[in-house]
Amino acid sequence: MTAHPLFDICGRTALVTGSSRGIGLALARGLAEAGCTVVLNGRDGDALAKAAAALPGEQVHTAAFDVTDSAAVAAGIADVEERVAPLDILVNNAGMQLRAPLTEFTDTDWHRILDTNLTSAFLVGREAARRMTGRGHGKIINICSLQSEVVRPGIAPYAATKGALKMLTKGMCADWGPYGVQVNGLGPGYIDTELTRPLVEDEEFSAWVRRRTPAGRWGRTEDLVGGVLFLASPAADFVSGQVLYVDGGMTSVL
Numbered sequence: 001m002t003a004h005p006l007f008d009i010c011g012r013t014a015l016v017t018g019s020s021r022g023i024g025l026a027l028a029r030g031l032a033e034a035g036c037t038v039v040l041n042g043r044d045g046d047a048l049a050k051a052a053a054a055l056p057g058e059q060v061h062t063a064a065f066d067v068t069d070s071a072a073v074a075a076g077i078a079d080v081e082e083r084v085a086p087l088d089i090l091v092n093n094a095g096m097q098l099r100a101p102l103t104e105f106t107d108t109d110w111h112r113i114l115d116t117n118l119t120s121a122f123l124v125g126r127e128a129a130r131r132m133t134g135r136g137h138g139k140i141i142n143i144c145s146l147q148s149e150v151v152r153p154g155i156a157p158y159a160a161t162k163g164a165l166k167m168l169t170k171g172m173c174a175d176w177g178p179y180g181v182q183v184n185g186l187g188p189g190y191i192d193t194e195l196t197r198p199l200v201e202d203e204e205f206s207a208w209v210r211r212r213t214p215a216g217r218w219g220r221t222e223d224l225v226g227g228v229l230f231l232a233s234p235a236a237d238f239v240s241g242q243v244l245y246v247d248g249g250m251t252s253v254l
């Protein structure tokens, strides 16, 4: 038996920002396994080449650019469309975390986290949507967070960026929906990656995550693939402006 045609995304072209490692790399692998032409992005060309070599399929490309740099984003997207193919799917995944009490958070760090987690989705999304809306179709998936909904001490700026990203997702849906582009968010729970390594290594915190999550464990990067494949597929053609939380149930319980 084959998969339902509504879930068929074979032959589509997808750009995943921040895919040299972690969640982005797992999502890129999932899209490649589904038959997509995949473009990996990050700032480090060598890391991207290494990541691309480990992915399945012939159609894996790299595009090194900084998603916080407007000119670099414009040039990067133009280059991908010319060198690879017109983009059907964009996953705005690049992001960072900075943990500090709010009173000690510096101006520099505030702008850095805002640029990396929020402005990047605006810049890359705008550039991709200028092309997708002209063609009359496209899927944009913004990687939000359970912290789009809830927050803990020490991560207010991160939660602010992810809460705003949720509203940016809804705004993009409003603006670009009439032109055939669906925009949704995917909100991971606690996932074991480089970004959360200090938390994974903190025994007490790690045990708290397991206790607090109905599924009873930390998330794995592969846990997020199904949600992204769904949101990228024709099965989600009438789904837009939503955030799908993939968090083992954590955002639903006290």
Ligand code: NDP
Pocket: 017, 018, 019, 020, 021, 022, 023, 024, 041, 042, 043, 044, 047, 065, 066, 067, 068, 093, 094, 095, 096, 116, 143, 144, 145, 146, 187, 188, 189, 190, 191, 192, 193, 194, 195, 196
């Ligand atoms: P990682 O730190 O493992 O990976 C981040 C990726 O983003 C890397 O590929 C990095 O590559 C890239 N990146 C960072 N800054 C830039 C930039 N300015 N331009 C281009 N690429 C950049 O993080 P995760 O995989 O854990 O997180 C991925 C996304 O998922 C983030 O948006 C994060 O907020 C979100 N998320 C993660 C959760 C978790 O528990 N891990 C939970 C909820 C959400 P390089 O540094 O080489 O440029």
